[in-house]
Amino acid sequence: MHDVRVAGAGLTAFGHSPERTSRDLFSEATIAAFDDGGVSREDVDALLYGNFMGELSEHQGHHGPLMAEAAGVQAPATRYESACASSGTAVRDAVMRIRNGEDDVVLVGGAERMTNLGTAGATEALAIAADDLWEVRAGMTFPGAYALMAQAYFDEYGGEHEDLAHIAVKNHENALTNEKAQYQSAIEVADVLEAPPVSEPLGLYDSCPISDGAAAVVLVSDEYAAEHGLDAPVSISGTGQGGDRMALHDREFLARSPAARDAGEEAYADAGIDAGDVDVAEVHDCFTIAEVLAIEALDLESVGEGISAARDGRTTADGETPVNLSGGLKAKGHPVGATGASQIAELAALLSGDHPNSEFVPDATTGVAHNAGGTVASATVHVLEVSDQ
Amino acid sequence: MSDDESEVQDAGFDEWLDAAEADEAYALECPNDHGSLPPRRVCPECGATELEEVPLPGTGEIETFTVTHVPTPAFEEDAPYATAVARFGPVRVTGQVVGVNLETVENGLEVELEITVSETTGERVLGFSPI
């Protein structure tokens, strides 16, 4: 089996740029990724591209070839759609293609144009990640679904809105030095508690913003990296994917994410590590409660304990296992189709010492990235490790 | 979603709403007693293809809920409203809690199905009314 290395990565700034098309955003991210990696566009064997709402926001389907053009690569290209886990699933397939020897160089990434839809339009577009007949038509929104999980969590394991507020505060704090982040501003617990409610108990500051942005990562085989003398110290050593029933009400658990647990167990086993080896994590915190469910699913916290992890400093930058040093979706932003690939980019930078927050994890060798789709009916987990070339 | 040009129904789902309006709501059950909601030809739990309609109990119990203030455009005029997940025998269902002060919605609340309409679109909405 061939090891898979992160040769280069590029991100656009995440934020509000309603006039920019996804082809423009993705093009910018790929230029940065090729510049960073020193890999020739001509060597790309395939483009795997994540996008969720292109039909609704841009009246555009069939993104694959369009994005290959935007990236300047002559390679077969395929779009991956798994709601907010779109580019996480693209990364997973890229890893498997390189491992099995099919490809040596894969460009993987994603983009999303969202802010041109406005808040109501984006809320509607995001809602289609839920079951249209049984959830959306009953008025359930995406924040509403996570609110149902938050309420169920409080009921089953305890905790309150103030605990969740600490997660938002932490992730904003982490984004202060991330120049790509949508918000580089500190907030306080009181700000979260006093913010307008979106879907109770979740308010405006429990929710990630609506964002435009793109991410691109160049993955290469070990052999390719060696042949071309690439500086690529980080490898993707584990990959996993889990699934669950589409509608929240059809799940066994309302306050847990079995799909993420399955994905995590598979990725850990694949990499030959366990949760105790994880030095740093980027998890899918589209809402504050989502971070709680994620760190419990990844076994970084016991079930019922994740709620207090930020408040008690276990997941803060100076904590035992920092979570979302990039600022997370909450502060970095969440251009849906770009998110999974952007987590890989942030984590690779953190592990190789190239991230403004690398100082908080100077000895880190193992990181985990968790990308969730819908109310976690889809989940991918990847393990990244610093390893000898 | 119906519009002026078409009254196309969603097979399985609209019939279920009709049945619920007639107090004859049902779940689908496979030979292994797994409950599910239509439209469905295969048990999502075990893959069995012999699904039978079984009547839902008249009352359910709210297991979790939220009050939504930022709705999709289809519920613009309805907000704020409470959405809940309630268990009715072999299945859970998502619906809007109607005819109630939003402050009093809580887990454990006993409800019955009540098909209502969106104030925004006039479309039918699966609802729960407290008993």
Ligand SMILES: [Zn+2]
């Ligand atoms: Zn069955």
